[in-house]
Amino acid sequence: MATKKIERRIKIKYRIRKNVFGTAERPRLSVFRSNKQIYAQVINDLEGKTLASASSVGLEAMPKIQQAEKVGELVAEKAQAAGINSVVFDRNGYLYHGRVKSLADAARMLQR
Numbered sequence: 001m002a003t004k005k006i007e008r009r010i011k012i013k014y015r016i017r018k019n020v021f022g023t024a025e026r027p028r029l030s031v032f033r034s035n036k037q038i039y040a041q042v043i044n045d046l047e048g049k050t051l052a053s054a055s056s057v058g059l060e061a062m063p064k065i066q067q068a069e070k071v072g073e074l075v076a077e078k079a080q081a082a083g084i085n086s087v088v089f090d091r092n093g094y095l096y097h098g099r100v101k102s103l104a105d106a107a108r109m110l111q112r
Helices: 002-017 064-081 099-111
Strands: 028-033 038-044 049-055 088-090
Touching (some): 038 099, 049 064, 064 099
Parallel strands (some): 028 088
Antiparallel strands (some): 028 038, 038 049
């Protein structure tokens, strides 16, 4: 059961990555979600470099949705400090719902 779920997510991930590509002007905001943590990084795919990153490590005291919001705010602040104003969102095969959505919304609010 678990392998079919993982295989399904990987198929969706490859389908998304066909169209989503990060450049120097508009890098890719990639999200990874595990059972306990959530991670986000801004990536320039042309150079293969991570420009900004944030994770929920150390934020275990709050609920997971709030952790995701905090990570979205942190990665947006770091991206703005690096001179990045807009990104392409890569949900990495996860549904745009729950923690992934709250991270994206928090990062979007700070970008305005």
